[in-house]
Amino acid sequence: MTPRRAVNRTYDEIAIGDSASETRTLTADDLVLFAHASGNLNPIHLPGRQGEGDDEPAVAPGMWIAALFSSVLGNRLPGPGTRYRSQSVRFLTPARVGDTLTTTVTAKLKLADSVIVFDGRAVNQRGEVVAEAEAEVVAPARRVTLEDAALPRLALHRQAKFDALIAACAPLAPVPTAVAHPCDGPSLAGALEAAKAKLIVPILVGPPARIEAAAASTGLDLSGIEIVATPHSHASAARAVELVHEDRARAVMKGALHSDELLAEIVKREGGLRTKRRISHAFVLDAPVLDHLLIVTDAAINILPDLMTKADITQNAIDLARAIGIAKPKVAVMSAIETVNPSIPSSVDAAVLSKMADRGQITGGLVDGPLAMDNAIDLDAARTKGITSLVAGRAEILVVPNLEAGNMLAKNLTFVAQADAAGLVLGAAVPVMLTSRADDVRARLASAALAVLYRHWQTTGVSAVPGTDGTA
Structure with missing residues (x-):
């Protein structure tokens, strides 16, 4: 990579035989970023795009390798201020x-007008010559020093974290799911895509004519899909809950109706899906700048939760995290500050929840608080403030003070930080996919995967995500 401090050598300072090198390991991200920058979409240069049945790994474009010579010439020798005249490259291997390439340039010939000819060689970690080059450049005539030559940070969003959750569902049986009122294209498409991915077996609950019209308008095929007839959205919500009690459904998915309509049926004391634990919602976010999934809770159901409700919200989120393969989730209980201040009630609640976890009243995770947003997810921020904690800077779950804070945080991460979002209602007798009408099909698929994995963890106490230990 580009050195943080770069100092050049002028034409007069360079002697024949002088050389410089840089070493770089080729990553999959390099190939994707080069495709964006160059517009070269040749599938042999893109990971996973070689074609059906082709298991050959992607190869670096020749111009990416050629640019390595440019990097050494521009950063090292002659360095900043160098201008290209020409370059020829032979690609040999x-x-x-995963290959680590060491690229070396050596001054071969000095010409008039500050022109220098360099030989170049790129060698991989096995000692194989990948490319040879000859470059003619105009060397700088004066000293140039870059005190900070670092590039701006880039975040490449691959959506791989959600892909991994969906893939982990492959060995599990699809979950029979009551889809409440899927009477528009997006909600119906989400349910049918989840069925196609073998995540759920949908039971469509709503007015048949409206469901069929939604299918016809979007070109969706309802062949083999069960439809349970209801006259309107309120009845659809009630009937979806009844299907759970009849053991015909083991999950519920929201369709084209208001969340309040569905939740009202779920939280009913008689005939609902309540358990001893308070029902809450969790957003699961795949943010490009984080190397792990982030759970934000509760941002959709409990408006101003009291302490004991927050305890249930925290426990629900820990259970979900363990279901998706986080064996010991790190939970940050959020406030505006990281110290206890009686004038800020959320800071007091955070401290109490942390102590409740210490005493075994909340189990399965590491809970700490109060923590502000910066020191909850950024390790440098936590260290700067002198916070000693296993959670600070490493949080995988953010428990917010109230619904307003959580909703704004989740939507900021989604629309500003470009995080992918999925969601699930927890604490009910079965998982509930409370998708938004603004969600695309991918978000609905991810929510369905969460439901499948959560249901599996509820019934077995073990995470189905490979390589994890989510035992209850």
């Missing part, structure tokens, strides 16, 4: 993801 393909470079693949």
Whole structure:
């Protein structure tokens, strides 16, 4: 990578035989970023795009390798201020993801007008010559020093975290799911895509004519899909809950109706899906700048939760985290500050919840608070403030003070930080997919995967995500 401090050498300072090198390991992200920058979408250069049945790993584009010579010339020798005249390259061995290339340039010939000819050689970690080059450049005539030559940070969003959750559902049986009132294209498409992915077996609950019209308007095929007839959205919500009690459904998915309509049926004391634990909602976010999933709770159901409700919200989120493969979730209980201040009630609640976890009243995770947003997810911020904690800077769950804070946080992460979002209602007898009408099909698929994994964890006490230990 580009050095943080770069100092050049002028034409007069360079002697024949002088050389400089840089070493770089080729990553999958390099190939994707190069495709964006160059517009070269040749599938042999893109991971996973070689074609059906082709297991050959992607190879680096020749121009990416050629640019390595440019990097050494521009950063090292001659360095900042160098201008290209020409370059020729011979490519001898393909470079693949994971290869470490050492690129060296050596001054071969000095010409008039500050022109220098360099030989170049790129060698991989096995000692194989990947490419040879000859470059003619105009060397700088004066000293140039870059005190900070670092590039701006880039975040490449691959959506791989949600892909991993969906893939983990493959060995599990699809979950029979009551889809409440799927009477528009997006909600119906989400249910049918989840069925196609073998995540759920949908039971469509609503007015048949409206469901069929939604299917016809979007070109969806309802062949083999069960429809349970109801006259309107209120009845659809009630009937979806009844299907759970009849053991015909083991999950519920929201369709084209208001969340309040569905939740009203779920939280009924008689005939609802309540358990001893308070029902809450969790957003699961795949943010490009984080290397792990982030759970934000509760941002959709409990408006101003009291202490004991927050305890249930926290426990629900820990259970979900364990279901998706986080064996010991790190939970940050959020406030505006990281110290207890009686004038800020959320800071007091956070401290109490942390102590409740210490005493075994909340189990399965590491709970700490109060923590502000910066020191909850950024390790440098936590260290700067002198916070010693296993959670600070590493949080995987953010328990927010109230619905307003959670909703704004989740939507900021989604629309400003470009995080992908899925969601699930927890604490009910079965998982409930409370998707938004603004969600795309992918978000609905991810929510369905959460439901499948959560249901599996509820019934077995073990996470189905490979390589984890989510035992209850």
